[in-house]
Amino acid sequence: MSKQLREDVVRKGYVLPGLPHLLLAADQNPGWQKVRQAFQKVREDLESSDIDVIVVYSTFWPSVIGHQIQAREEPEWVHVDDQFHALGSIPYKMEIDSEFARELDRSCKDRKLHSRLIDYEGFPIDTGSVVVQQLINKDNRWPMVIVSSNVYADRAETVVYGKAVRDALEKQGKKAAAIVVSSLSNRMHTTHVDPKDDHFSSKKDHEWNLKYLEFLKEGRLEDVSQLSRQFHREARVPKVTAFKPFWWLSAVMGQNNLYAGEVYEYQPVMGTGAAVIGLTPANKAARDLEFDEDDPEAFAGERGVLGSNEDMSDSSGSDNPFSGANI
Amino acid sequence: MAKKGEIVAGVLAPHPPHLVYAENPDQNEPTAECGWETLRWGYERLRKSLSEIDYDVLIVHSPHWRTQVGTHFLGVEKFKSLSVDPIFPNLFRFHYDLTVDVNLAQGIHDEAKGAGLVTEMMTNPDFRVDYGTIVSCHMTNPDWDKPLVGISSNGGARYFNMDVLGATMLKLGEATRKAVEASGKRAVLLASNSLSHRHFTTESEVVEDMSKEHINNHNQYLWDMRMIEMMRSGKGQQVLDVMTDFTEQATAETDGGSLTWLLSALGVPDYPATLHGYGTVIGTGNAVMEWRPGQEARA
Numbered sequence A: 001m002s003k004q005l006r007e008d009v010v011r012k013g014y015v016l017p018g019l020p021h022l023l024l025a026a027d028q029n030p031g032w033q034k035v036r037q038a039f040q041k042v043r044e045d046l047e048s049s050d051i052d053v054i055v056v057y058s059t060f061w062p063s064v065i066g067h068q069i070q071a072r073e074e075p076e077w078v079h080v081d082d083q084f085h086a087l088g089s090i091p092y093k094m095e096i097d098s099e100f101a102r103e104l105d106r107s108c109k110d111r112k113l114h115s116r117l118i119d120y121e122g123f124p125i126d127t128g129s130v131v132v133q134q135l136i137n138k139d140n141r142w143p144m145v146i147v148s149s150n151v152y153a154d155r156a157e158t159v160v161y162g163k164a165v166r167d168a169l170e171k172q173g174k175k176a177a178a179i180v181v182s183s184l185s186n187r188m189h190t191t192h193v194d195p196k197d198d199h200f201s202s203k204k205d206h207e208w209n210l211k212y213l214e215f216l217k218e219g220r221l222e223d224v225s226q227l228s229r230q231f232h233r234e235a236r237v238p239k240v241t242a243f244k245p246f247w248w249l250s251a252v253m254g255q256n257n258l259y260a261g262e263v264y265e266y267q268p269v270m271g272t273g274a275a276v277i278g279l280t281p282a283n284k285a286a287r288d289l290e291f292d293e294d295d296p297e298a299f300a301g302e303r304g305v306l307g308s309n310e311d312m313s314d315s316s317g318s319d320n321p322f323s324g325a326n327i
Numbered sequence B: 001m002a003k004k005g006e007i008v009a010g011v012l013a014p015h016p017p018h019l020v021y022a023e024n025p026d027q028n029e030p031t032a033e034c035g036w037e038t039l040r041w042g043y044e045r046l047r048k049s050l051s052e053i054d055y056d057v058l059i060v061h062s063p064h065w066r067t068q069v070g071t072h073f074l075g076v077e078k079f080k081s082l083s084v085d086p087i088f089p090n091l092f093r094f095h096y097d098l099t100v101d102v103n104l105a106q107g108i109h110d111e112a113k114g115a116g117l118v119t120e121m122m123t124n125p126d127f128r129v130d131y132g133t134i135v136s137c138h139m140t141n142p143d144w145d146k147p148l149v150g151i152s153s154n155g156g157a158r159y160f161n162m163d164v165l166g167a168t169m170l171k172l173g174e175a176t177r178k179a180v181e182a183s184g185k186r187a188v189l190l191a192s193n194s195l196s197h198r199h200f201t202t203e204s205e206v207v208e209d210m211s212k213e214h215i216n217n218h219n220q221y222l223w224d225m226r227m228i229e230m231m232r233s234g235k236g237q238q239v240l241d242v243m244t245d246f247t248e249q250a251t252a253e254t255d256g257g258s259l260t261w262l263l264s265a266l267g268v269p270d271y272p273a274t275l276h277g278y279g280t281v282i283g284t285g286n287a288v289m290e291w292r293p294g295q296e297a298r299a
């Protein structure tokens, strides 16, 4: 990293894979083992920073009713993955920064997002968040906050969601590491594949992953964010409407290309592109080539759909053309 | 020779957790004042109807146990835990204690595997049963006095397309029927899915405020009515023929394959289903419908 580093409330950003193989079965494939070792480097990187909190956006945690924010102070459970249950159980105990979760909830609402706190015994924390917590923060050295990924959210809403995280950090004067738990290409094998024979599901997926990694190595986070729609079409199984994690991460980190990027590892895990990537704010920007998306400050999309158009007019001052529409 | 088993009823049994919430059973932590009565009365009529027949086991195919590598089957006899809905934790925190008919599950698994499907038994005792399975089973049989077979749904509709998933589900349905027949048991099948499935993304302050409940959009409603009419008039094959269009155009929860599986297991019914109730839940369309092989639908 030759770039001069820059001070920011978000000290570090990471992209981390979340499949349970990395925690429970890394010894079954040399590539999985390498990815697991890369998590150790992330841990060391975090130890050398002065962060107060880890904020996790997990693509493994879908939500429908707005954005859900984990706020339970010490969630504890024995987790089993829906699909990879044969790999074993994962007992975990986390520490959540519930004060920060509450601040984030307020910040979301200030930006007109629908958000809510999750504080329930036994709430099913998703596999990705559990795996990442176990691999980089099992001892709860840093408190965490986990946020969901709304299945219907598009870019504007997700960018505003990221900005709300920055707001909350600034309000509380906290320094953070922001983590997205996501694969790059997400095409899993659809038949049983022996771990030692793991490979990328498609060469095209692999090529797109490499393109993304090339950009991220150069610190071009906002460029990658702005290419998310393309990536979604090219390298993602469309389980949700859009590929959102880089929209969120870039918004949290300030929407620019001013980073030192490091690709710690990149391997196929169950056919998906599993990359461990770190981003540190730096002073020298890579070229800004891809910026052509809008930059919303507050969410003004589908609000009040439970009401009629008349209900809408008194809250926003004008009719909402989207009320009740399938957009 | 042992008695031949049979599917004695097939049910479209949607699983919005709101229904259990509004029923206020002891097992569920949150309590409601009211809500979604038309659907809950529909389930009441279903229960009355099923009380007229003897059956040994419920077989449920759930969109909320999603697997990408084939179809999985619950393979542990007893599950006891707390199920918290990841989307609606404010409404559904259900203490369940259920029994699985592992023999029959294994039978369907083996039959499906023999038919060339990718299959797996789920044998981890710490596994949490998904809320779709729990809601459909609770609404159908709140006494929980029958064992169940739990079948996962496959993500093939997204990985490939609905037609590919549909072809797989037709095979799974046939395998289910053969395994039930070989088991000597009398089974009720539950397809645990809504019809149209575009949700609202906000919730009203009083969740059970029914003045706020309505279908998400007119297109969905038209599709739901079309599908219900076909099912009510015994046009099982037509339902299958339009399943891909319906699933895509009405954002339907049939993308998990549950309804296709059910229709296949029933031998693609050319006899009418009984509509016990229809209603919307947070904008999605839901119908409780029952097929009785060998019997006419009741009014």
Ligand SMILES: [Fe+2]
Pocket: B015, B016, B063, B064, B132, B194, B253
């Ligand atoms: Fe559902």
